[in-house]
Amino acid sequence: MSGTHTPNLTLYFAPRTRSFAALWLLEELGEPYQLESFDFATGRHKQADYLALNPMGKVPLVVDGETPVPEIGAMAIYIADRYVAAGLAPAATDAARPAYLRWMFFASAIMEPAFAQKLFGWEASAATVAWGSYEQMMQVLADGLTEGPWLLGETFSAADVVVGNNLVFGQMIGIIPTDGPIGEYLVRLKAREAFQRAEAIEMREGERFPVAAE
Ligand SMILES: N[C@@H](CCC(=O)N[C@@H](CS)C(=O)NCC(=O)O)C(=O)O
Structure with a gap:
Protein backbone atom coordinates (compact mmCIF):
# COMPACT_ATOMS: atom_id res chain seq x y z
CA MET A 1 0.00 0.00 0.00
CA LEU A 88 -2.19 -7.61 15.91
CA ALA A 89 -0.55 -8.96 19.08
CA PRO A 90 -1.52 -9.29 22.73
CA ALA A 91 0.96 -7.42 24.97
CA ALA A 92 3.58 -9.40 26.90
CA THR A 93 1.48 -8.98 30.05
CA ASP A 94 -1.82 -10.00 28.39
CA ALA A 95 -3.29 -13.36 29.42
CA ALA A 96 -3.56 -14.29 25.72
CA ARG A 97 0.18 -13.82 25.08
CA PRO A 98 1.26 -17.43 25.79
CA ALA A 99 -1.40 -18.82 23.43
CA TYR A 100 -0.36 -16.29 20.79
CA LEU A 101 3.28 -17.34 21.02
CA ARG A 102 2.32 -21.00 21.04
CA TRP A 103 0.47 -20.65 17.71
CA MET A 104 3.36 -18.72 16.20
CA PHE A 105 5.72 -21.56 17.03
CA PHE A 106 3.11 -24.17 16.10
CA ALA A 107 3.14 -22.75 12.55
CA SER A 108 6.88 -23.10 11.95
CA ALA A 109 7.88 -25.91 14.31
CA ILE A 110 4.90 -28.24 13.90
CA MET A 111 2.84 -27.39 10.82
CA GLU A 112 5.73 -26.86 8.41
CA PRO A 113 7.49 -30.19 9.01
CA ALA A 114 4.16 -32.05 9.35
CA PHE A 115 3.15 -30.74 5.91
CA ALA A 116 6.48 -31.84 4.47
CA GLN A 117 6.07 -35.28 6.03
CA LYS A 118 2.60 -35.61 4.49
CA LEU A 119 3.77 -34.32 1.12
CA PHE A 120 6.91 -36.43 0.85
CA GLY A 121 5.64 -39.50 2.71
CA TRP A 122 8.42 -39.58 5.32
CA GLU A 123 8.31 -42.43 7.82
CA ALA A 124 8.91 -41.11 11.36
CA SER A 125 7.94 -42.01 14.89
CA ALA A 126 5.43 -39.43 16.17
CA ALA A 127 6.82 -39.79 19.68
CA THR A 128 10.33 -39.01 18.49
CA VAL A 129 10.00 -36.18 15.98
CA ALA A 130 9.28 -32.71 17.32
CA TRP A 131 6.12 -32.22 15.26
CA GLY A 132 4.34 -35.46 16.22
CA SER A 133 2.38 -36.32 13.09
CA TYR A 134 0.29 -34.63 10.44
CA GLU A 135 -2.91 -36.14 11.91
CA GLN A 136 -2.04 -34.98 15.43
CA MET A 137 -1.19 -31.48 14.16
CA MET A 138 -4.53 -31.24 12.33
CA GLN A 139 -6.48 -32.45 15.35
CA VAL A 140 -4.78 -30.00 17.71
CA LEU A 141 -5.43 -27.14 15.29
CA ALA A 142 -9.10 -28.11 14.83
CA ASP A 143 -9.49 -28.30 18.63
CA GLY A 144 -7.88 -24.87 18.91
CA LEU A 145 -10.58 -23.44 16.66
CA THR A 146 -13.60 -24.71 18.61
CA GLU A 147 -14.18 -21.33 20.28
CA GLY A 148 -13.12 -19.15 17.35
CA PRO A 149 -13.63 -17.34 15.17
CA TRP A 150 -9.85 -16.84 15.48
CA LEU A 151 -7.06 -18.70 17.24
CA LEU A 152 -7.31 -16.32 20.22
CA GLY A 153 -11.10 -16.36 20.23
CA GLU A 154 -12.74 -13.06 19.33
CA THR A 155 -9.44 -11.28 18.66
CA PHE A 156 -7.73 -11.63 15.29
CA SER A 157 -3.93 -11.61 15.61
CA ALA A 158 -0.74 -12.00 13.60
CA ALA A 159 -0.80 -15.69 14.62
CA ASP A 160 -3.86 -16.12 12.39
CA VAL A 161 -1.85 -14.78 9.45
CA VAL A 162 1.08 -17.11 10.06
CA VAL A 163 -1.00 -20.24 10.73
CA GLY A 164 -3.50 -19.19 8.05
CA ASN A 165 -0.81 -18.77 5.41
CA ASN A 166 0.31 -22.35 6.01
CA LEU A 167 -3.28 -23.50 5.57
CA VAL A 168 -3.69 -21.54 2.33
CA PHE A 169 -0.57 -23.25 1.03
CA GLY A 170 -1.75 -26.63 2.35
CA GLN A 171 -5.10 -26.24 0.62
CA MET A 172 -3.34 -25.38 -2.65
CA ILE A 173 -1.43 -28.65 -2.51
CA GLY A 174 -4.56 -30.56 -1.51
CA ILE A 175 -3.72 -31.64 2.05
CA ILE A 176 -6.19 -29.39 3.91
CA PRO A 177 -9.94 -30.12 3.99
CA THR A 178 -12.37 -27.55 2.65
CA ASP A 179 -14.96 -28.38 5.33
CA GLY A 180 -14.94 -28.76 9.13
CA PRO A 181 -13.42 -26.24 11.57
CA ILE A 182 -10.21 -25.79 9.58
CA GLY A 183 -11.96 -25.36 6.21
CA GLU A 184 -14.41 -22.90 7.76
CA TYR A 185 -11.58 -20.98 9.41
CA LEU A 186 -9.92 -20.64 6.00
CA VAL A 187 -13.12 -19.20 4.54
CA ARG A 188 -13.15 -16.57 7.31
CA LEU A 189 -9.48 -15.75 6.73
CA LYS A 190 -9.92 -15.38 2.97
CA ALA A 191 -12.89 -13.05 3.49
CA ARG A 192 -10.70 -10.48 5.25
CA GLU A 193 -10.10 -7.30 3.26
CA ALA A 194 -6.36 -7.39 3.94
N1 LIG B 1 11.75 -20.68 7.23
C1 LIG B 1 11.50 -19.70 6.19
C2 LIG B 1 10.89 -20.38 4.99
C3 LIG B 1 10.85 -19.52 3.77
C4 LIG B 1 10.90 -20.34 2.51
O1 LIG B 1 10.89 -21.57 2.54
N2 LIG B 1 11.00 -19.67 1.36
C5 LIG B 1 11.16 -20.36 0.10
C6 LIG B 1 10.00 -20.02 -0.84
S1 LIG B 1 8.46 -20.63 -0.30
C7 LIG B 1 12.40 -19.82 -0.61
O2 LIG B 1 12.73 -18.67 -0.46
N3 LIG B 1 13.07 -20.67 -1.40
C8 LIG B 1 14.15 -20.26 -2.23
C9 LIG B 1 15.44 -20.91 -1.90
O3 LIG B 1 15.62 -21.45 -0.81
O4 LIG B 1 16.32 -20.86 -2.77
C10 LIG B 1 10.61 -18.57 6.72
O5 LIG B 1 9.85 -18.82 7.66
O6 LIG B 1 10.70 -17.44 6.23
Whole structure:
Protein backbone atom coordinates (compact mmCIF):
# COMPACT_ATOMS: atom_id res chain seq x y z
CA MET A 1 0.00 0.00 0.00
CA SER A 2 1.13 3.56 -0.48
CA GLY A 3 1.59 6.14 2.23
CA THR A 4 2.25 9.84 2.61
CA HIS A 5 5.80 9.37 3.94
CA THR A 6 8.71 7.20 2.92
CA PRO A 7 8.05 3.68 4.19
CA ASN A 8 10.34 2.31 6.83
CA LEU A 9 9.37 -1.23 5.95
CA THR A 10 10.63 -3.07 2.89
CA LEU A 11 9.36 -6.50 1.89
CA TYR A 12 11.51 -8.70 -0.33
CA PHE A 13 8.96 -10.80 -2.11
CA ALA A 14 8.65 -13.41 -4.83
CA PRO A 15 5.27 -14.53 -6.16
CA ARG A 16 3.99 -18.09 -5.57
CA THR A 17 6.02 -18.46 -2.37
CA ARG A 18 5.72 -18.16 1.39
CA SER A 19 6.25 -14.44 0.82
CA PHE A 20 2.47 -14.23 0.83
CA ALA A 21 2.50 -14.52 4.65
CA ALA A 22 4.48 -11.28 4.99
CA LEU A 23 2.48 -9.51 2.29
CA TRP A 24 -0.78 -10.37 4.04
CA LEU A 25 0.66 -9.37 7.41
CA LEU A 26 1.74 -5.97 6.07
CA GLU A 27 -1.70 -5.43 4.57
CA GLU A 28 -3.24 -6.24 7.96
CA LEU A 29 -0.78 -3.83 9.58
CA GLY A 30 -1.82 -0.86 7.45
CA GLU A 31 1.61 0.83 7.54
CA PRO A 32 3.19 1.96 4.26
CA TYR A 33 5.81 -0.43 2.93
CA GLN A 34 7.99 -0.80 -0.11
CA LEU A 35 7.63 -3.98 -2.15
CA GLU A 36 10.86 -5.35 -3.62
CA SER A 37 9.41 -8.02 -5.85
CA PHE A 38 11.57 -10.32 -7.91
CA ASP A 39 11.58 -13.56 -9.82
CA PHE A 40 13.60 -16.43 -8.34
CA ALA A 41 15.10 -16.91 -11.81
CA THR A 42 17.08 -13.68 -11.30
CA GLY A 43 18.87 -15.20 -8.31
CA ARG A 44 18.35 -11.96 -6.35
CA HIS A 45 17.91 -13.96 -3.13
CA LYS A 46 21.37 -15.55 -3.50
CA GLN A 47 23.32 -12.33 -4.03
CA ALA A 48 25.84 -11.30 -1.36
CA ASP A 49 23.96 -8.20 -0.20
CA TYR A 50 20.76 -10.23 0.22
CA LEU A 51 22.54 -13.07 2.03
CA ALA A 52 23.96 -10.48 4.43
CA LEU A 53 20.35 -9.69 5.37
CA ASN A 54 19.03 -13.26 5.28
CA PRO A 55 21.75 -15.90 5.33
CA MET A 56 19.19 -18.57 4.33
CA GLY A 57 18.74 -16.83 0.98
CA LYS A 58 14.98 -17.22 1.21
CA VAL A 59 11.89 -15.06 1.01
CA PRO A 60 10.12 -13.41 2.63
CA LEU A 61 12.44 -10.91 4.20
CA VAL A 62 11.28 -7.72 5.89
CA VAL A 63 13.71 -4.89 6.56
CA ASP A 64 12.57 -2.32 9.10
CA GLY A 65 14.74 0.75 8.55
CA GLU A 66 18.18 -0.84 8.66
CA THR A 67 17.07 -3.96 10.55
CA PRO A 68 16.55 -7.19 8.64
CA VAL A 69 13.98 -9.57 10.09
CA PRO A 70 14.02 -12.92 8.28
CA GLU A 71 11.85 -15.96 9.20
CA ILE A 72 8.09 -15.55 9.01
CA GLY A 73 7.42 -16.23 12.70
CA ALA A 74 10.12 -13.83 13.89
CA MET A 75 9.03 -11.09 11.51
CA ALA A 76 5.38 -11.48 12.50
CA ILE A 77 6.17 -11.25 16.21
CA TYR A 78 8.53 -8.33 15.65
CA ILE A 79 6.24 -6.32 13.37
CA ALA A 80 3.12 -6.82 15.48
CA ASP A 81 4.99 -5.70 18.61
CA ARG A 82 6.84 -2.84 16.92
CA TYR A 83 3.73 -1.38 15.25
CA VAL A 84 1.48 -2.02 18.21
CA ALA A 85 -1.32 0.35 17.15
CA ALA A 86 -2.51 -2.20 14.58
CA GLY A 87 -3.61 -4.45 17.46
CA LEU A 88 -2.19 -7.61 15.91
CA ALA A 89 -0.55 -8.96 19.08
CA PRO A 90 -1.52 -9.29 22.73
CA ALA A 91 0.96 -7.42 24.97
CA ALA A 92 3.58 -9.40 26.90
CA THR A 93 1.48 -8.98 30.05
CA ASP A 94 -1.82 -10.00 28.39
CA ALA A 95 -3.29 -13.36 29.42
CA ALA A 96 -3.56 -14.29 25.72
CA ARG A 97 0.18 -13.82 25.08
CA PRO A 98 1.26 -17.43 25.79
CA ALA A 99 -1.40 -18.82 23.43
CA TYR A 100 -0.36 -16.29 20.79
CA LEU A 101 3.28 -17.34 21.02
CA ARG A 102 2.32 -21.00 21.04
CA TRP A 103 0.47 -20.65 17.71
CA MET A 104 3.36 -18.72 16.20
CA PHE A 105 5.72 -21.56 17.03
CA PHE A 106 3.11 -24.17 16.10
CA ALA A 107 3.14 -22.75 12.55
CA SER A 108 6.88 -23.10 11.95
CA ALA A 109 7.88 -25.91 14.31
CA ILE A 110 4.90 -28.24 13.90
CA MET A 111 2.84 -27.39 10.82
CA GLU A 112 5.73 -26.86 8.41
CA PRO A 113 7.49 -30.19 9.01
CA ALA A 114 4.16 -32.05 9.35
CA PHE A 115 3.15 -30.74 5.91
CA ALA A 116 6.48 -31.84 4.47
CA GLN A 117 6.07 -35.28 6.03
CA LYS A 118 2.60 -35.61 4.49
CA LEU A 119 3.77 -34.32 1.12
CA PHE A 120 6.91 -36.43 0.85
CA GLY A 121 5.64 -39.50 2.71
CA TRP A 122 8.42 -39.58 5.32
CA GLU A 123 8.31 -42.43 7.82
CA ALA A 124 8.91 -41.11 11.36
CA SER A 125 7.94 -42.01 14.89
CA ALA A 126 5.43 -39.43 16.17
CA ALA A 127 6.82 -39.79 19.68
CA THR A 128 10.33 -39.01 18.49
CA VAL A 129 10.00 -36.18 15.98
CA ALA A 130 9.28 -32.71 17.32
CA TRP A 131 6.12 -32.22 15.26
CA GLY A 132 4.34 -35.46 16.22
CA SER A 133 2.38 -36.32 13.09
CA TYR A 134 0.29 -34.63 10.44
CA GLU A 135 -2.91 -36.14 11.91
CA GLN A 136 -2.04 -34.98 15.43
CA MET A 137 -1.19 -31.48 14.16
CA MET A 138 -4.53 -31.24 12.33
CA GLN A 139 -6.48 -32.45 15.35
CA VAL A 140 -4.78 -30.00 17.71
CA LEU A 141 -5.43 -27.14 15.29
CA ALA A 142 -9.10 -28.11 14.83
CA ASP A 143 -9.49 -28.30 18.63
CA GLY A 144 -7.88 -24.87 18.91
CA LEU A 145 -10.58 -23.44 16.66
CA THR A 146 -13.60 -24.71 18.61
CA GLU A 147 -14.18 -21.33 20.28
CA GLY A 148 -13.12 -19.15 17.35
CA PRO A 149 -13.63 -17.34 15.17
CA TRP A 150 -9.85 -16.84 15.48
CA LEU A 151 -7.06 -18.70 17.24
CA LEU A 152 -7.31 -16.32 20.22
CA GLY A 153 -11.10 -16.36 20.23
CA GLU A 154 -12.74 -13.06 19.33
CA THR A 155 -9.44 -11.28 18.66
CA PHE A 156 -7.73 -11.63 15.29
CA SER A 157 -3.93 -11.61 15.61
CA ALA A 158 -0.74 -12.00 13.60
CA ALA A 159 -0.80 -15.69 14.62
CA ASP A 160 -3.86 -16.12 12.39
CA VAL A 161 -1.85 -14.78 9.45
CA VAL A 162 1.08 -17.11 10.06
CA VAL A 163 -1.00 -20.24 10.73
CA GLY A 164 -3.50 -19.19 8.05
CA ASN A 165 -0.81 -18.77 5.41
CA ASN A 166 0.31 -22.35 6.01
CA LEU A 167 -3.28 -23.50 5.57
CA VAL A 168 -3.69 -21.54 2.33
CA PHE A 169 -0.57 -23.25 1.03
CA GLY A 170 -1.75 -26.63 2.35
CA GLN A 171 -5.10 -26.24 0.62
CA MET A 172 -3.34 -25.38 -2.65
CA ILE A 173 -1.43 -28.65 -2.51
CA GLY A 174 -4.56 -30.56 -1.51
CA ILE A 175 -3.72 -31.64 2.05
CA ILE A 176 -6.19 -29.39 3.91
CA PRO A 177 -9.94 -30.12 3.99
CA THR A 178 -12.37 -27.55 2.65
CA ASP A 179 -14.96 -28.38 5.33
CA GLY A 180 -14.94 -28.76 9.13
CA PRO A 181 -13.42 -26.24 11.57
CA ILE A 182 -10.21 -25.79 9.58
CA GLY A 183 -11.96 -25.36 6.21
CA GLU A 184 -14.41 -22.90 7.76
CA TYR A 185 -11.58 -20.98 9.41
CA LEU A 186 -9.92 -20.64 6.00
CA VAL A 187 -13.12 -19.20 4.54
CA ARG A 188 -13.15 -16.57 7.31
CA LEU A 189 -9.48 -15.75 6.73
CA LYS A 190 -9.92 -15.38 2.97
CA ALA A 191 -12.89 -13.05 3.49
CA ARG A 192 -10.70 -10.48 5.25
CA GLU A 193 -10.10 -7.30 3.26
CA ALA A 194 -6.36 -7.39 3.94
CA PHE A 195 -6.19 -10.97 2.63
CA GLN A 196 -7.96 -9.92 -0.55
CA ARG A 197 -5.67 -6.92 -1.05
CA ALA A 198 -2.66 -9.20 -0.61
CA GLU A 199 -4.14 -11.71 -3.04
CA ALA A 200 -4.59 -8.97 -5.66
CA ILE A 201 -0.94 -7.93 -5.25
CA GLU A 202 0.15 -11.57 -5.41
CA MET A 203 -1.76 -12.02 -8.69
CA ARG A 204 -0.36 -8.80 -10.16
CA GLU A 205 3.21 -9.83 -9.29
CA GLY A 206 2.56 -13.35 -10.57
CA GLU A 207 1.60 -11.86 -13.92
CA ARG A 208 4.74 -9.69 -13.95
CA PHE A 209 6.84 -12.80 -13.33
CA PRO A 210 5.02 -15.73 -14.93
CA VAL A 211 6.21 -19.31 -14.48
CA ALA A 212 8.94 -19.88 -17.03
CA ALA A 213 8.02 -22.34 -19.80
CA GLU A 214 10.00 -25.61 -19.62
N1 LIG B 1 11.75 -20.68 7.23
C1 LIG B 1 11.50 -19.70 6.19
C2 LIG B 1 10.89 -20.38 4.99
C3 LIG B 1 10.85 -19.52 3.77
C4 LIG B 1 10.90 -20.34 2.51
O1 LIG B 1 10.89 -21.57 2.54
N2 LIG B 1 11.00 -19.67 1.36
C5 LIG B 1 11.16 -20.36 0.10
C6 LIG B 1 10.00 -20.02 -0.84
S1 LIG B 1 8.46 -20.63 -0.30
C7 LIG B 1 12.40 -19.82 -0.61
O2 LIG B 1 12.73 -18.67 -0.46
N3 LIG B 1 13.07 -20.67 -1.40
C8 LIG B 1 14.15 -20.26 -2.23
C9 LIG B 1 15.44 -20.91 -1.90
O3 LIG B 1 15.62 -21.45 -0.81
O4 LIG B 1 16.32 -20.86 -2.77
C10 LIG B 1 10.61 -18.57 6.72
O5 LIG B 1 9.85 -18.82 7.66
O6 LIG B 1 10.70 -17.44 6.23
